[in-house]
Amino acid sequence: MLAADAATLLARPVCGMTWGWVGTRGTWATPAAEASLDRMAEHAVTWTALAYSALQATAFSTEIPFDQEPTVTDDEIVWAIRAAHARGMRVCLKPVVNVADGTWRAFIGFFDWDVPNEPSWTQWFEAYRAFILHAARIAEAEGCEMLCIGCEMVRADAQEAHWRRLIADVREVYSGPITYNCDKYQEDRVTWWDAVDVISSSGYYPIEQFHEQLDRIEPVVRASGKPFFFMEAGCPSREGSPDLPNDWSLPGAPSGAEQLRYYRTMFEACRSRDWVRGLMLWDWPADLYAVADATANDDYCPYGKPAGHYMAQQYSAWNEEAR
Template structure:
């Protein structure tokens, strides 16, 4: 089995930055300070993540060059800012739905029907978005491109995904990954078309070993390297049991986030095929350190999990340097 560490020569000690990529929030002094603070937490890779917005889950237009999506100049700024700080980059263009529907529910009839919105039209718009990002990734020497995130209903459209990946490869020579949703690692049928398998690892705190067993079988069968393109937990009571629920009611709790981080990293440390993490997430406009105790979101800045993260990422990086 080829691991991602074998392929890259280092683990992905990563953090997602800048989500959701709202126009005007990048390429600012605040954004620059935020990225520098992220780097100080032992982060050596970052996912520059931004969303284009379609109107509804059955829309077939993706106006990625319009507000609220960040501009091309802002994307390029973020890539270069990360590179200047010594970080490697995964460019992560994502599609969202304006009415709040989760992108996993974007979907159409399994077959195209005249006068109905369909997968062919949607993928044409989506390919334009992703290939545009791929050209930027190539021009800016980005190490990896993520071609999709948690598109559960779209995952079954194998022919369309393979066509998209082939088109991306015509303009981009770096590594290609797809970020499937949690519980979906063993349901994607086209892993052979990408270079790296990745997923959103928001697994309840007591279930990591069982899910790692399941994912390991996928990784072994595919022969592809793997890492968690998303993972993490809000600093909020109860979140360790439902880490994917960003709206879960609860009180701010750095201890809860730390408890989850420890369980996640300890479980994955036993699996050498886990090539690293792109933790969720670090905002472009960072809260003040003195407000960390009352912040209940995913960002570990100024929280016990942030101190622990520096230790873990430091060990991961040093282990590979000294290997």
Template sequence: MSKPELEMITGMTWGWTGVRGTWEGPDAEHSMNEMAKLNVGWAGITLGAMQATAQSTEITYWQEPTVTDGEVRAAIRRAKELGMKVVMKPVVNCADGTWRAHINFFDMDIPGEPTWSQWFASYGKFILHYAEIAEQEGCEMLCIGCEMVQTDKREAEWRALIAEVRKVYGGLITYNCDKYQEGNVKWWDAVDIISSSGYYPIGEWERHLDRIQEAVSPYEKPFFFMEAGCPSREGSPLRPNDWSLPGAPSGEAQKSYYEAMFSACEKRGWVRGFMLWDWPARLYGEEDAAANDDYCMYAKPAAAVVRDYYGRI
């Protein structure tokens, strides 16, 4: 694929969901120090802000539980002190538990009903707020949205938002589409880098990489996986996107997934890396790693796979 070259992104998503009070202090410092030991060169500083439901039109990013601006700046500065580049990634969540991919409104603005215009006005303020912080703190990249499947069709609004972001932020801009959606975003030309969530079943990476390449190659933009990973749980390699899948803890299952994913992707030069999912601001104890069945690979067999792969690409 012909596209501008992008350095290999050896990244890790840090701090999700960004709960106020957790991003500063010894625990947060320990977490980032341990993350850096895996040859992580990019930190995805990732926070969540709330709207009440999927049909609400106000995103209250200044309120709890979202981390404070001071915590955001402290996390960025700590990552840079450790030699990492930073992707600033603000993400909207629904307080009632509905997945953000289902945020949706009538195609046309209808009087008396919540509208796309109202929602994008609030979402724009949210993203611009963190774009300004990203600019002030020297973040190399800004992710303007994550897995917003029902919003992807709102091309005009996304293009307008990107234009506004560029007025306050001079770094690289990406949008993190959801898995399987790489071909459904029609405004990839407006961003600098195309990215998606790579939660594909362990035996299906090759065919999905073929599909993604076909979908994104016309845009001649760099591509990487803004999210990718697998819980350390039996059965999860076959359904890595399902964080609630029942299964016993299994570090070997997670390790096998990472080996397969890296093996498939390193043969594709157009895949410029990963922002792996994920690394919390407060780690579980090393002695508890074998019983932990979440995505974080701290003190699990997959950690060595990540460290070795990131150390050589």
């Protein structure tokens, strides 16, 4: 995939939403999942990241049993891809590794060099390679428009040689554009952006910092010559969350107004920069709550909330401007 090809793909904005997280077996390919995708499609969503996780036991484990529960099955993944395509959405397949004991994946890590009789990056990347290549083969067979090869792997980011080998292996089985979803504040720290086709990151920036952080990210994107979009972004509908949008456990009462306030700032900032090619907002569950329960829901999903209506308006306008 040439950078020019990826740029052509993203000539129209990514008006996106992450769907189905965490990909628990049995929650995809159901009537509830069908209804959830229908509701999402009604919000001018033209891209979706189908995100699911495989679990390793601890941050120091070197086995990733992605074919076991609770991870969704291959049949469920194929179902979701086809269901999204049937609704006119482009698909970024997003396999993610999580840690079963609750440690954030950013802390997965080993000695910088391989040490005998100790778990190593070489062992871990061997397991991770099998996981990602399996997803890449599905993405190729089902015509996914993009593949995300990792998400917020902060300690692993420094393993440049391992990532370059993985990307080369992925290109042997997947012909579409490849992206990596770095964590917030890491856009100018990843040293191997030249190996992927699209730069993406998690844009959970405090509401007062959004323009400042875009100023920091812009030189990285300009220098790379690659398209950029936020693979994750958003804010819970909760009091206080605009100041800490990455904290899903922040105490506070439900507040659609606070989520809307964040969405207004986020969209204004991103749409004012021609190099930001869109947003893949976080997130839309496979088992969607009833619209009557929206005011009491304090999570990231904007369905039935003021932010959902605003998002649909902004996505419609963004797409129209790109025609």
